[in-house]
Amino acid sequence: MPREIAIGGALVPGLLIWFLLSVVLLLLFDWVVGRYGLYRYVWHPALLRLAFLVCVFGCFALLNL
Amino acid sequence: MSVTHVQATPPGTRDVFVAALREETTTWLFVVKSLLAFYITGWLAMRLALPQPSTAMLTTIIVANRQTGMVLAKSFYRAIGTMVGALAGFLIVAFFPQERVLFLTALSLWIGVCAGGATLYRNFKSYSFVLAGYTAAIVALPVINNPLEVFNTVVWRLSEVLLGIGVSAAVSDIVFPSRIRDDLRRLCRAQFANFIDFVQRAVCGKVARADLENAHLRFVRDAVAVEDLRSSVIFEDPEARARSGHMLLLNQRFMATSTTLQTLHHLINRLKRKGHEVAADALIELYRPLAGALDAPIEAGAAARVLLPRLDDARQAISERKGALRANMSSAYDMLDFDTGATLVDRFVDELYAYVETASQLQAPRLFGSVTERVRFERGNDYFGSALTMVRTSLVMGVLSFYWIVSAWPSGASAMLLATVFAGLFAAAPNPAQWVLHTSLGFVLGTCASFICLFFVLPLMDGFGLFVAGSAPFLMIGLAMITWPVTARAGVGYCMGFTLTIAVRNEMSYDVVFFWNDTLAQYIGLAATGMAFLLLPPAIGSLWFRRRQLEKLRRQVRLAASAPLPGLRARFESMNHDLFGQIVSQTERGSQASRHLVAWTLSVNEVGRTLIELRSDMAGRPLPEEVREAIERTIDAIAQLYEHPDTAAYIYARDAVAATTAMIEGDEAMGLLLNHLNVLRLAMLDEQSVLAAYMQAHPPAQGVAHAA
Numbered sequence: 009m010p011r012e013i014a015i016g017g018a019l020v021p022g023l024l025i026w027f028l029l030s031v032v033l034l035l036l037f038d039w040v041v042g043r044y045g046l047y048r049y050v051w052h053p054a055l056l057r058l059a060f061l062v063c064v065f066g067c068f069a070l071l072n073l
Numbered sequence: 074m075s076v077t078h079v080q081a082t083p084p085g086t087r088d089v090f091v092a093a094l095r096e097e098t099t100t101w102l103f104v105v106k107s108l109l110a111f112y113i114t115g116w117l118a119m120r121l122a123l124p125q126p127s128t129a130m131l132t133t134i135i136v137a138n139r140q141t142g143m144v145l146a147k148s149f150y151r152a153i154g155t156m157v158g159a160l161a162g163f164l165i166v167a168f169f170p171q172e173r174v175l176f177l178t179a180l181s182l183w184i185g186v187c188a189g190g191a192t193l194y195r196n197f198k199s200y201s202f203v204l205a206g207y208t209a210a211i212v213a214l215p216v217i218n219n220p221l222e223v224f225n226t227v228v229w230r231l232s233e234v235l236l237g238i239g240v241s242a243a244v245s246d247i248v249f250p251s252r253i254r255d256d257l258r259r260l261c262r263a264q265f266a267n268f269i270d271f272v273q274r275a276v277c278g279k280v281a282r283a284d285l286e287n288a289h290l291r292f293v294r295d296a297v298a299v300e301d302l303r304s305s306v307i308f309e310d311p312e313a314r315a316r317s318g319h320m321l322l323l324n325q326r327f328m329a330t331s332t333t334l335q336t337l338h339h340l341i342n343r344l345k346r347k348g349h350e351v352a353a354d355a356l357i358e359l360y361r362p363l364a365g366a367l368d369a370p371i372e373a374g375a376a377a378r379v380l381l382p383r384l385d386d387a388r389q390a391i392s393e394r395k396g397a398l399r400a401n402m403s404s405a406y407d408m409l410d411f412d413t414g415a416t417l418v419d420r421f422v423d424e425l426y427a428y429v430e431t432a433s434q435l436q437a438p439r440l441f442g443s444v445t446e447r448v449r450f451e452r453g454n455d456y457f458g459s460a461l462t463m464v465r466t467s468l469v470m471g472v473l474s475f476y477w478i479v480s481a482w483p484s485g486a487s488a489m490l491l492a493t494v495f496a497g498l499f500a501a502a503p504n505p506a507q508w509v510l511h512t513s514l515g516f517v518l519g520t521c522a523s524f525i526c527l528f529f530v531l532p533l534m535d536g537f538g539l540f541v542a543g544s545a546p547f548l549m550i551g552l553a554m555i556t557w558p559v560t561a562r563a564g565v566g567y568c569m570g571f572t573l574t575i576a577v578r579n580e581m582s583y584d585v586v587f588f589w590n591d592t593l594a595q596y597i598g599l600a601a602t603g604m605a606f607l608l609l610p611p612a613i614g615s616l617w618f619r620r621r622q623l624e625k626l627r628r629q630v631r632l633a634a635s636a637p638l639p640g641l642r643a644r645f646e647s648m649n650h651d652l653f654g655q656i657v658s659q660t661e662r663g664s665q666a667s668r669h670l671v672a673w674t675l676s677v678n679e680v681g682r683t684l685i686e687l688r689s690d691m692a693g694r695p696l697p698e699e700v701r702e703a704i705e706r707t708i709d710a711i712a713q714l715y716e717h718p719d720t721a722a723y724i725y726a727r728d729a730v731a732a733t734t735a736m737i738e739g740d741e742a743m744g745l746l747l748n749h750l751n752v753l754r755l756a757m758l759d760e761q762s763v764l765a766a767y768m769q770a771h772p773p774a775q776g777v778a779h780a781a
Contacts, residue, residue, distance in 0.1 A: 018224055023121065024232050031239075042311025053311075054246035
């Protein structure tokens with residue numbers, strides 16, 4: 009994973025960008041699941057959300073080696 | 074006997090014990106959760122080698138709350154505010170890197186604008202304005218000698234705050250979450266039960282006028298409280314988010330129903346006082362079926378649904394009674410009064426039915442269908458007051474900047490920073506000087522604790538585990554203080570002071586001189602803020618501001634008289650309630666000012682609502698030109714009276730109502746309009762209302778005399 013990403017010539021920490029992207033994906037996921045009432049099949053919704061965030065964030069980190 | 078006695082006692086003691094324990098559990102659960110979030114954040118921040126882990130840790134303290142929804146809501150707005158503020162700070166540095174005067178002026182103005190914006194909102198939205206203000210200062214001030222660094226500061230600040238927010242949100246959502254949803258449900262249930270019970274007692278005739286006013290106060294508080302909780306609960310739970318529209322609708326219908334009940338009750342009181350017993354008694358007889366219908370035990374569960382068929386029956390019974398009761402009226406005036414009351418009763422029953430229906434939909438485990446009616450809860454904002462806040466905050470910042478420039482004080486940035494934070498945080502509080510005092514006391518205590526911890530405990534500790542062990546006891550004191558209402562503000566100050574001055578980082582520095590220099594600068598910043606609040610007291614809560622708000626409340630009648638009709642009812646009611654709630658929170662309970670205010674609110678509510686009904690009935694039918702003109706003139710005269718109440722305006726409005734009533738009196742087709750006008754006329758003539766002050770000794774004109 010690149011340690012820093014250049015945006016318009018300014019170096020931004022890579023982790024921050026990937027984290028923000030994962031949070032956006034999480035919000036999207038949360039909205040879809042909430043919209044169709046799928047949280048009823050989940051034991052601990054908050055835990056699911058955190059797990060989702062960890063998985064997505066981890067995937068980004070691994071895919072950008 | 075002794076056996077029963079022995080059996081009876083142990084559960085009693087045990088219950089007390091368990092209850093006490095449960096109470097303590099929530100306190101310590103909060104402490105443990107906050108500590109967990111604090112140290113996880115600290116560990117991650119150090120692991121990621123962020124330059125200021127203490128900022129991230131401070132974030133967890135600031136968003137800490139017992140309730141998950143509150144944490145999530147505050148986090149959300151903190152994230153937004155931080156982003157906007159960081160951007161603004163970045164731009165300010167980019168524009169004026171060399172010009173310290175322009176730089177500090179721009180910064181002061183920006184902070185002022187944000188503080189002014191914060192006073193326009195009453196929940197966490199205001200917090201995001203505050204943050205946008207002081208984040209700009211936080212990112213811009215430390216790099217004033219080295220402007221090229223600003224981009225990095227912005228990125229670090231964002232990373233630290235987002236880290237703190239993420240960890241806090243995750244911890245409070247996952248570890249024994251305490252749901253605000255349950256509170257909201259309890260509040261809604263209580264509101265429903267209270268209101269139904271109150272209506273039941275009111276229709277039985279068991280409520281006096283003073284009680285009615287107090288009840289109205291309570292209803293307004295409830296309506297505003299529900300709205301505030303609703304705006305936080307949507308962050309916590311997708312199901313609650315789906316119900317949010319219904320909740321708004323319920324609140325709206327609640328407000329409408331309580332206003333109509335007020336109007337009806339006042340009408341009957343007035344008729345009785347004027348000796349029109351026949352019409353008043355007939356009206357009381359007319360709505361009696363309601364008392365029976367509502368006399369059902371209201372418990373948790375299917376309570377609201379049980380009431381619906383009963384209300385239907387009552388409505389049936391009322392329309393059956395109407396004919397017979399109407400036939401009993403002896404004179405044409407009694408007949409008119411009765412018709413007026415009957416229209417109000419019909420409207421009240423319809424609104425009550427709609428309210429109960431929405432409540433039962435909300436109580437159902439699954440929602441059916443979506444909300445057909447879109448409603449908004451509108452706020453009544455005072456832009457002038459917020460402009461004043463803006464000027465004051467900018468001035469404070471300007472003076473401090475000036476002092477900093479002139480004295481060339483090396484720790485000036487620290488002082489200014491803390492002053493910014495506190496000036497922003499407390500700008501919207503009702504008594505900010507006191508807030509600052511309490512928080513400052515806590516802050517001083519926190520820095521003392523931090524001194525002991527930093528120079529006597531931590532040098533002996535090595536590694537993160539021992540750091541936690543060494544600092545947790547100190548922090549626990551502050552967190553426990555937050556949970557007790559008396560010390561809550563001081564507790565927040567304590568935790569902030571502790572976290573700021575201990576300044577945890579990967580390579581700790583134990584520099585006593587630097588510690589005290591920095592801490593003293595922070596004290597001075599705090600003192601400057603406190604003094605600014607004392608010298609330039611905020612407008613909120615002052616007599617002048619209250620008078621302005623009262624004027625604004627009265628102008629609501631003008632809104633009812635001339636704003637476009639679609640959605641006006643909801644707009645009128647919610648703005649009224651919000652304004653009223655604001656004024657109520659700033660006056661002492663039971664004082665002369667408070668009573669005066671309640672009286673005005675009731676009057677505005679009643680007259681404004683009637684004007685809206687009158688206008689919407691008028692809009693749907695063809696009318697002769699001169700009648701339409703007369704009614705419009707009347708409406709205008711009443712709006713005029715509420716805008717600038719004095720004797721002349723009062724007499725003008727009263728005579729206009731009387732003249733218009735006389736004009737359409739004989740016409741059967743205009744019965745509905747006549748009813749509304751009759752409500753207005755009786756409201757004008759009520760000598761116990763606030764308008765009584767303007768009546769004086771002028772005898773009423775001929776058209777009114779016969780009814781009075």
